[in-house]
Amino acid sequence: MPPTDEGDSTLLEEDTLLDVQTDFDIPTTLPLLPVRDIVVFPFMVLPLFVGRDSSIQAVNEALAGDRMMFLLAQKDSSIENPAPDELYKTGTVAMVIRMLKLPDGRVKILVQGLSKATVKVFNQREPFYNVDIEKIEEVDEKVSPEDVKGEAMMLNVRKQLEAMINLGKQVAPDILVIAENLNEPGKLADLMAANLGLKVEDAQTVLEITKPRKRLKKVSELLSREIELLSMQQKIQSAAQEE
Structure with a gap:
């Protein structure tokens, strides 16, 4: 079976940006999910297909806790098990809304982007990445008619x-x-x-x-x-x- 692409953009049929709740308390330590061929943004709701054993364990860790994960895009989508320096440092904290186990062993999750953050430390590498993050605070003021x-x-x-x-x-x-x-x-x-x-x-x-x-x-x-x-x-x- 070919490598599974977490976040393969050809598989996404539901991705959009919605006016969803994002005022969650973001933990400073989260399980990491590397994603291929896509960058996830805050307010984005989309399905991801997860196939790597380490990634499935990271999803299970999130579901056992507050359902939050940190999503980072891979620099090279062909790499099956990316090292920390093969991932971008800025990504998006996301909430796992739903999870479905598929017959081929993969899982399909529906995630909602919550907030941008950056990796500070990779504090665990086995059986999945666990990272310390720093939330990026951003003020996005509405444009007034006078502007x-x-x-x-x-x-x-x-x-x-x-x-x-x-x-x-x-x-x-x-x-x-x-x-x-x-x-x-x-x-x-x-x-x-x-x-x-x-x-x-x-x-x-x-x-x-x-x-x-x-x-x-x-x-x-x-x-x-x-x-x-x-x-x-x-x-x-x-x-x-x-x-």
Whole structure:
């Protein structure tokens, strides 16, 4: 059986950003779940398929306690058992909402992102990673009608999302509605980064930016690049059809 991808983005059908409860007390020590091919953001709710023995034990540890885990993306998804330096240092504390055991020995979990944090110490490596973390405190103020620059930034990102959809980008149907109803720059940036199929390194860059408006600016840059690629792809397809 091929290696199981925890967080394989091709398997995700429910990922989105919701206005969910996140005011939990975050422990300073948590079991670690390395994830492949995806970066999990706060407010994100998504299923993950877990197959590595160490990862399943980490899930069981979380379920036996407060149901919280620390999710870190792997730098190289092909590595089956990543060492600490093969994982990014900034990740997301998540709550395991549901767990289902599958016939092939894997488990499927539904997780809800709660808060960003960074690894301070790997204090246990067997039978699974246990880490000391430091929560990243972030103030994401709502944009007021008087904040012309903030309004313009958010409107521009929404327009970019519409442009991508018009160019054929497949996104969940409710993303546009959610984007229209968000008025916090950081949440809008995370919504875009979580749902547009960004490369892991690009999504990780967004995750690590703690200033909400700076994060939204970075997302806008990534969206501009994606729009350019989609436009070029559409032109190439049109030219091929005309030949």
